Amino acid sequence: MNSELPKAVVLLSGGLDSATTLAMALGxxxxxxxxxxxxxxxxxxxxxxxxxxxxxxxxxxxRIVRIDLSAGGGFGRSALTDRIAVPKDRPDSGGIPVTYVPARNTIFLAIALGYAEVVGAFDLFIGVNAVDYSGYPDCRGEFIRAFEKLANLATAAGAEGRGVFRVHTPLLEMSKAQIIRKGLELGVDYSLTHSCYDPDPEGLACGHCDSCRLRRAGFAAAGAPDPLPYRKT
Amino acid sequence: MNSELPKAVVLLSGGLDSATTLAMALGxxxxxxxxxxxxxxxxxxxxxxxxxxxxxxxxxxxRIVRIDLSAGGGFGRSALTDRIAVPKDRPDSGGIPVTYVPARNTIFLAIALGYAEVVGAFDLFIGVNAVDYSGYPDCRGEFIRAFEKLANLATAAGAEGRGVFRVHTPLLEMSKAQIIRKGLELGVDYSLTHSCYDPDPEGLACGHCDSCRLRRAGFAAAGAPDPLPYRKT
Incomplete structure (x- = not known):
């Protein structure tokens, strides 16, 4: 890592959006x-x-930080962490889906902020976007701006004026197809990414959960083949 | 627990301040x-x-949530989590002390927010105060108000208008002596609390770190005996 470059902390889930966000931050x-x-x-x-x-x-x-946000850990009650069925082929209702994990992005950004302060970074990148929003309150620009304000009050680095924390959301206004085109342009290998909420025991994507549906429609709209195999059901 | 009462999530460190805060929330x-x-x-x-x-x-x-904020976990670099000497009998410099853990209250409040959403609470209590501030940026009222604003944007409960999150800081403007008097009035058993940054292997408080000094001065000013034993050094 070139020590002359400004540092950033990038939230990386392993999905298509965060991989693209990482490529954009590096770019x-x-x-x-x-x-x-x-x-x-x-x-x-x-x-x-x-x-x-x-x-x-x-x-x-x-870095991989362990924090138990499942119901077992006293938290979740979300289809992403608990034994609740992941909805398949559901119409876009506009409601908050059962895959919502309470305060997840607030918790993730708070930890990213602490990590940033430790490594001397003032720039955080998170791959939230309007399509992914699909009912998640903590994927909106309004939420991000409020977190940015908080970050500069919350930290020694911010309070002492050593720098100004910024939360970058380069995908916020992009469609899935635009994200995919941008990633392909930057050389992202989407065969390495994983988006499915409900993979089979071998990790094969289901193709029908909200996340798979958005991904497949995005590749179709981008006119590019999705390099991921899907299970046959 | 009476299910008719409104619920609150109280951050409880085991110290004097958070025990008093809990008593006030119950009160x-x-x-x-x-x-x-x-x-x-x-x-x-x-x-x-x-x-x-x-x-x-x-x-x-x-609930006790495990999250590694030490340098070993990729975080800390604080005298509370790492092998850095805890300062003793230091003059009040106004600077941010080495016991500062980056973004700690942001992380704790974020997790408390998720927990609150799960249990259906809209009220969070945290025992920050102006004396405890002693250089910690995330113990100021300005920080708390920014978090409160964030909380209502960050959650499904807030976004859907099911309630308004409030972060209560009943100790914010109180001196240590006032906190202790209030706690004694409410029946807090301060012999159960632990405040020392640098206890001996048996858990005996050192009497000289910032936290012990504030505590001892507080009991003295309140005209009450501190029920904790201190080690003889």
Whole structure:
């Protein structure tokens, strides 16, 4: 990692969006520290994918922080962490889906902020976007701006004026197809990414959960083949 | 726990301030869920104290969330989590002390927010105060207000208007002596609490770190005996 470059902390889930966000942060000239969470999600394929993506992109440091946000850990009650059925082929209702994990992005950004302060970064990247929003309150620009304000009050680095924390959301206004086109342009290897909420025991994507549906429609609209295999059901 | 009462989540460290905060939350008529963190702090006496305080006060639920904020976990670089000497008998410099853990209260409040959303609470209590501030940026009222704003944007409960999150800081403007007098009035058993940054292997408080000094001066100013034994050095 070039020590002359400004540092950034990039939240990396292992999915298509965060891989693209990482590529964009690197493209903007940041020396990137990637941060992933083992938060009690039902499957760990996305963490494996995060590791592959981080290695393939030559990230300087990739940290995985363990924090149990499942119901077992006293938290979740979400289809991502608990034994609740993942909805399939559901119409867009506009409501908050059962895959919502309470305060997840607030918790992730708070930890990213602490990590940033430790490594001397003032730039955080998170791959939230309007399509992914699909009912998640903590994927909106309004939420991000409020967090940015908080970050500068919350830290020694901010309080002492050593720098100004910024939360970058380069995907916020992009469609899935635009994200995919941008990633392909930057050389993202999407075969390394994992997006499915409900993979089979071998990690094969289901093709029908909200996340798979958005991904497949995105590749179709981008006119590019999705390199991921899907299970046949 | 009376299910008719409004619920609150109270951050409980096991120290004097958070025990008093819990007593005040109970006194205001909230059914309290206590939340503590095993965050890689050098000693676990404060977690044991938190358990004793929660039991003594008849809290409905006491959760301990594990999250490694030490340097080993990729975080800290604080005298509370790492092998850095805890400063003793230091003059009040106004600077940010080495016991500062980057973004700690942001992380704790973020997790408390997720927990609150799960249990259906809209009220969070945290025992920050102007004396404890002693250089910590995340103990200021300005920080708390920014977090409160964030909380209502970050959550499904807030976004859907099911309630308004409030972060209560009843100690914010109180001196240590006032806090102790208030706690004694409410029946807090301060012999159960633990405040020292640098206890000996048996858990005896040092009497000289910032936290012990504030505590001892507080009891002296309140005209009450501190029920804690201190080690003789």
């Amino acid at each position: 903007e000239g940041f020396a990137c520290h990637a941060l992933s969470f083992d938060y009690g999600q039902r499957h760990l394929f996305e963490l494996q994918a995060a590791g592959k993506v981080a290695r393939a992109m030559g990230v300087g440091e990739h | 205001e008529g909230f059914a309290c869920h206590a939340l503590s963190f095993d965050y890689g702090q050098r000693h676990l006496f404060e977690l044991q104290a938190a358990g004793k305080v929660a039991r003594a006060m008849g809290v409905g639920e006491h």
